Amino acid sequence: MPKMILSKTAIIFFTAYFFIQAQNKTDFSIPAIDNKSIRLSELYSKGPVLVNFWALWCEPCKAEMKVLKDLYGKYRNQGFTILGINQDSPKSVSKVRSYISSQKINFLVALDPNYQYLQKLNGQSIPYSLLFNKNGDIVYKSIGYLPGDEMRLEEEIQKLLSAGQ
Amino acid sequence: MIILLIGKSVIGQTIIPSVSNLLRYGDGERFFGNIKLKQKYFENLTDVRISMLESFVVGFRLLYDDPPEVGETFHGISRRFIEYNNEDLYLRAGNSSALFGRGLALNLFENRSLAYDTWMDGIIIKYKSELFNASILGGRIDFRDSVNVVRNEIYRIRGGNFELSPFNEINIGAAYIYAEGIIPQGAASSGIPAKNIKAEIPELYLNINLRNLSFYLDWSRKWTNVLNETTSSGWGLYSSVSYLGEGFGITLDYKNYSFDILDPYGRYDFSRATRMLPFQNPPIVQKEHSYTLLTRPLHEVNFNDEVGFQLDAFSSFNEKTTLNFNASISSIHSSYMLNEDGLTFSEVKRNNNFLPSFKKEFFPYYEIFIEGEHYYNASSAIRLAAAVREKTFFNEFSGDGSSTVTRSFVIPLQIQHLFSEKYSLTFQSEHEWVNEKFNETDQKYFNHLITFINSFFLKLTATIRFEYTTSEIDISERKNWITGELGYRFGQSHVITASYGRERGGLICSNGVCKYIQPFEGFRLSVLSQI
Numbered sequence: 011m012p013k014m015i016l017s018k019t020a021i022i023f024f025t026a027y028f029f030i031q032a033q034n035k036t037d038f039s040i041p042a043i044d045n046k047s048i049r050l051s052e053l054y055s056k057g058p059v060l061v062n063f064w065a066l067w068c069e070p071c072k073a074e075m076k077v078l079k080d081l082y083g084k085y086r087n088q089g090f091t092i093l094g095i096n097q098d099s100p101k102s103v104s105k106v107r108s109y110i111s112s113q114k115i116n117f118l119v120a121l122d123p124n125y126q127y128l129q130k131l132n133g134q135s136i137p138y139s140l141l142f143n144k145n146g147d148i149v150y151k152s153i154g155y156l157p158g159d160e161m162r163l164e165e166e167i168q169k170l171l172s173a174g175q
Numbered sequence: 176m177i178i179l180l181i182g183k184s185v186i187g188q189t190i191i192p193s194v195s196n197l198l199r200y201g202d203g204e205r206f207f208g209n210i211k212l213k214q215k216y217f218e219n220l221t222d223v224r225i226s227m228l229e230s231f232v233v234g235f236r237l238l239y240d241d242p243p244e245v246g247e248t249f250h251g252i253s254r255r256f257i258e259y260n261n262e263d264l265y266l267r268a269g270n271s272s273a274l275f276g277r278g279l280a281l282n283l284f285e286n287r288s289l290a291y292d293t294w295m296d297g298i299i300i301k302y303k304s305e306l307f308n309a310s311i312l313g314g315r316i317d318f319r320d321s322v323n324v325v326r327n328e329i330y331r332i333r334g335g336n337f338e339l340s341p342f343n344e345i346n347i348g349a350a351y352i353y354a355e356g357i358i359p360q361g362a363a364s365s366g367i368p369a370k371n372i373k374a375e376i377p378e379l380y381l382n383i384n385l386r387n388l389s390f391y392l393d394w395s396r397k398w399t400n401v402l403n404e405t406t407s408s409g410w411g412l413y414s415s416v417s418y419l420g421e422g423f424g425i426t427l428d429y430k431n432y433s434f435d436i437l438d439p440y441g442r443y444d445f446s447r448a449t450r451m452l453p454f455q456n457p458p459i460v461q462k463e464h465s466y467t468l469l470t471r472p473l474h475e476v477n478f479n480d481e482v483g484f485q486l487d488a489f490s491s492f493n494e495k496t497t498l499n500f501n502a503s504i505s506s507i508h509s510s511y512m513l514n515e516d517g518l519t520f521s522e523v524k525r526n527n528n529f530l531p532s533f534k535k536e537f538f539p540y541y542e543i544f545i546e547g548e549h550y551y552n553a554s555s556a557i558r559l560a561a562a563v564r565e566k567t568f569f570n571e572f573s574g575d576g577s578s579t580v581t582r583s584f585v586i587p588l589q590i591q592h593l594f595s596e597k598y599s600l601t602f603q604s605e606h607e608w609v610n611e612k613f614n615e616t617d618q619k620y621f622n623h624l625i626t627f628i629n630s631f632f633l634k635l636t637a638t639i640r641f642e643y644t645t646s647e648i649d650i651s652e653r654k655n656w657i658t659g660e661l662g663y664r665f666g667q668s669h670v671i672t673a674s675y676g677r678e679r680g681g682l683i684c685s686n687g688v689c690k691y692i693q694p695f696e697g698f699r700l701s702v703l704s705q706i
Contacts, residue, residue: 036191036226039262045343045384067463073591077553099284099458099686105487107389108417108424112489112497124274124284130232132195132224132705151667153705156630157554157591157599 036146040095040120040127043107048093048120054142057089058170060163063128063138065097066109070155071137075115077160081167082117088171092117095127097136139163143170191226195705201244203697206651206680214695216244220287232258234269245690246290247319254294265301270294273312275336275350279395279411280378282456283316289683289690293318293454295332311335318453326446330356330454334376346382351375358448370448371402376455389417393457397434399449407449409434409479413458422491428484430460430505431529435479438511438520439571442480451478459687460485462501462544466560466587467624468605473566473581474540476687480507483531483540495551501544510536513574520571535578540566546587554593561586580612601628609646620646636662642679650680651694670703 037051053059062078064071075094082092096106096119110119122128131140141150141163150166152159199218204211217239224234236254240246256269272294275281285292297314313333320326334352341347354374360367378395393413400406410433417426434451441447459476460483483505490498508528511520525532533539546560562585569578587605594600603626611618624642631637638660645654658676665671680694 037229038260045340045346045382067465069465069589073554073556076550076556080553099278099282105417105424105426105489107419108426108487109489111419111424112422112491114422114491114494124272124282126272129222130224132193132222134195134197134222134703134705138705151705153664153668153670153703156633156636157593157601158596158630158633160554161596162633 036131036142036148038127038130040093040122043096043110043119043121048118050093050142051146053091053093053118054144054146057091057144058167059142060090060092060167061095061131061140061142062092063095063097063122063131063133063136065136066105067098068136073157074137074139074155074159075113079113079115079117081160081164085167085171086117090167090171094119095122096120097122097125097128099123141166141170144174193224193226193706194221196221196703198700198702199244200700201695201697203695203699206653206694206696208650209652214244214697216240216242218243230259230261232256232260234258236270243290245288245692263303265299265303267299268297270296271299271314273299275334275352276348276378276380276395277391277393277413277458278456279393279413280350280352280376281332281334281454283454284456284686286685286688289685289688290319291688291690293456295454297332306340308338308340309336316454326359328356328358328453330354330452332454344384346380348378348380348382350378350380352378352454354452354454356448356452358446360446360448370404372448373400373402374398374452376452387419389415389419391415395455395457397451397455399435399452401448407435409436409449409451411451411455411457411478413460423489425486425488427486428458428460430458430484431482432457432478433480433508436508437480438522440520442477456686456688460505461503461542462487463685464544464562466562466585466603466605467626468585468607468622469544469562469587470683471681472684472689473564473583474505475682475684475689476505477507478687481505482508482529495549497548499544499546499548502542504531504533504539504541506531506533506537506539508537510534510569511571513571517574535567535580536569536571536576538567538569540564552593554591554599556589556591558587558589560588577614582610582612584608597632599630601630602626603628620644622646634664636660638662638674640676644679649694651677653677653679653694656694668704668706672699672701672703674699 039047039049042048064075078092094117098106137155139152140148143149197220201216203214205214219239221237224232226232234256235252238249238253240249242248254270256267256271259266272283273281283293283295285294293316295314295316297312299312301310316330316332318328332352332354336350338346338348356372357369358372359369374397376395376397380393383390391414396410398406398408412431415426415428435449457478464470483503485503488500510523512523514521542564544562546558548556548558550556565582567578567580585605585607589603591601592599605624607622609620622644626640629637640658642656643654656677656679658674658678660672660674662670662672675698677696678694680692682689682691
């Protein structure tokens with residue numbers, strides 16, 4: 011039985027991988043922390059977008075938010091955007107605005123209290139980041155956060171910006 | 176309806192599949208006192224989503240849990256759904272989560288590590304416009320108790336939610352849930368017939384989001400009609416106020432959950448039909464910690480009878496230094512006195528029972544937490560925290576006013592340093608002093624946890640965790656636990672983790688759902704892929 015399940019899983023993976031090479035566009039609208047609606051395609055049509063899933067209870071996420079804030083400050087004038095999607099459950103949502111304000115985070119933050127958008131992008135754990143180019147293709151992904159990950163991410167952002175993507 | 180919509184245009188359009196897979200394997204022993212039990216688990220979970228025709232998604236979960244680490248054995252398709260989503264309209268048939276307001280009436284979610292799953296199998300329709308959002312849903316919830324997985328509660332629910340936004344800053348919402356349920360009584364083997372219930376749960380909420388101030392108020396009532404018995408009613412109130420300044424944010428939360436206030440006999444009957452139902456899950460109004468020793472809770476939130484506050488503040492002194500302060504307190508509403516017959520209780524009400532009490536007969540719990548974080552360069556930081564927690568358990572059955580008070584003081588320290596792109600080190604130390612006082616008897620001990628995380632080339636991590644206790648009453652009858660773990664990231668989408676060693680068990684809570692996890696000794700492997 012495990013063999014059968016694993017072989018089914020392998021077939022699913024292979025098929026998905028084949029299709030993903032061909033086509034990768036993603037789009038959705040998500041409520042922002044100030045109740046306004048954000049459409050992903052409107053963001054990536056203007057330049058590279060990093061979608062980052064995070065939560066207040068997740069220490070690596072908060073460490074990553076710090077470096078993302080710096081990257082945003084560095085490249086926002088060149089068209090780079092970040093959309094932070096908060097994964098706190100309803101119990102902590104009230105604290106999210108307070109945290110954002112204290113950290114002076116000025117990129118877009120949206121709420122996903124029942125993991126609907128994390129599932130849409132097939133995330134299983136956080137922090138989880140996806141970098142979209144101007145065409146809506148996912149060009150870089152990162153699961154988890156290790157100090158220094160931002161160097162690799164910055165290289166990818168620079169590549170996209172220099173290619174006009 | 177969805178099939179008809181698909182039929183409009185089918186082949187030759189964009190198809191975007193996405194897949195995630197989590198494989199978990201473990202081989203070792205669980206400890207129940209001095210009894211060792213062999214435990215092997217093998218779990219493979221594949222989530223597939225196929226987006227097509229821009230607006231449609233078909234998805235399923237292929238699950239192989241045989242044997243699972245927690246929960247029940249399963250192999251096959253555990254979830255499937257079809258979804259239509261355009262600018263205004265959202266339709267979904269199949270398995271789904273859902274949330275109304277802050278979850279006082281409905282919050283369907285899954286936590287696999289606690290074997291808790293209230294996802295519904297049914298239909299959801301949502302419509303949104305600039306002025307309002309509306310949704311209706313209906314379906315079946317097959318709920319396995321996370322403490323006793325052979326207890327199976329079944330609910331058929333129907334409901335709706337309407338949210339009006341006359342201005343961007345204001346949301347006014349109303350929700351209603353009707354449920355019919357079958358609730359087994361006592362343990363699965365008790366032989367007590369299950370109870371059939373009908374429940375109605377209306378909810379009203381208001382959300383105001385101004386530039387520097389936000390306010391939220393949520394009220395819900397619950398009527399439970401147990402067939403052939405009486406109707407019980409209860410209610411819950413949650414509110415929060417946040418104020419935001421320059422580099423500063425403060426939030427005050429309030430809870431008053433009175434969904435099923437009962438005397439001590441009723442309170443400790445966790446299978447009673449009148450309690451808050453599993454598809455309700457309001458805010459816990461306590462801090463959700465990330466330090467290991469603080470994630471072991473002294474207090475389990477009692478959603479049926481609890482009142483309390485939480486104050487949480489973040490402040491940045493400059494770009495590099497942040498302070499977080501959190502304080503919370505809670506208690507039950509009324510105390511109960513054992514009558515002279517030695518069997519029955521009388522309720523002793525207090526006038527101000529909308530506020531928590533520090534008196535021992537109200538089972539008070541409080542917690543004060545403060546944490547400072549300083550970044551001395553972009554990726555290198557030091558964090559130092561302190562937490563005091565105290566829980567009182569009052570023995571109403573003894574009639575002599577005896578109580579057990581557990582006090583814990585924890586100092587966590589974390590230093591994270593990036594030496595170069597090739598190497599970083601995170602060191603974490605957590606020390607906890609515990610004092611358990613039963614009447615005049617004191618028991619003191621400490622727990623200490625040290626963690627080293629070495630990261631090489633942003634791909635490989637090597638972690639060592641060592642925990643030590645001076646407690647004489649640990650369930651595994653051990654004094655120390657050591658685990659080594661290796662993690663490797665393949666490309667951008669795969670993470671493999673292997674660990675070997677002894678892990679200390681304990682109570683774990685998330686979202687107000689708690690489960691006792693037994694100590695484990697052995698090998699674990701997990702492979703996570705998100706493509």
